[in-house]
Amino acid sequence: MFCPQCGKENEAGARFCGHCGAAVGEPAPEPPPAPGRPVAPGEPVRIVDLSRAGPAVSPGLKWGVIAASVVFPIVGMGMGLYYWMRAESPEKLALGKTWFFVGLGITVFYFLLGTEQY
Ligand SMILES: [Zn+2]
Numbered sequence: 001m002f003c004p005q006c007g008k009e010n011e012a013g014a015r016f017c018g019h020c021g022a023a024v025g026e027p028a029p030e031p032p033p034a035p036g037r038p039v040a041p042g043e044p045v046r047i048v049d050l051s052r053a054g055p056a057v058s059p060g061l062k063w064g065v066i067a068a069s070v071v072f073p074i075v076g077m078g079m080g081l082y083y084w085m086r087a088e089s090p091e092k093l094a095l096g097k098t099w100f101f102v103g104l105g106i107t108v109f110y111f112l113l114g115t116e117q118y
Pocket residue numbers: 003004005006007008017018019020021022
C-alpha cells in the first residue's frame with residue numbers, strides 16, 4: 001500500500017500515511033444518494049394507524065385488571081393472616097390486620113359487584 005500523497009509504502013490496512021499523514025487506503029465509499037425515493041410531502045404517516053386501534057381498554061388490559069382484582073385480595077388476606085397469626089411485633093400485627101381487612105373488603109366489594117351484575 002503506497003501513499004498517494006508522498007508515494008512511500010505503508011502497512012496494508014493503514015488508514016493514514018505514516019510519513020505524511022495523508023489518508024491512504026480505501027476510503028469508506030459514500031453511499032450514493034438513493035435515486036427515486038424522495039420523502040414525499042403528504043405521504044401518510046404510520047402514526048395514523050395507531051388512531052385506528054379501537055377502544056382505549058384492550059381485552060388484555062381488562063383481563064389483567066380482573067386478574068389483579070382477584071389476586072390482590074387473596075394475596076392481601078393471605079399475607080394479612082400470616083402476619084396476624086405470627087404477630088411478631090405490634091407493627092406486624094397491625095399491618096396484618098390492615099392487609100386482611102383490605103383484602104376482605106375488596107373481596108366483598110367485588111362479590112357484591114358481581115352479584116349485582118348477574
Ligand atoms: Zn504519505
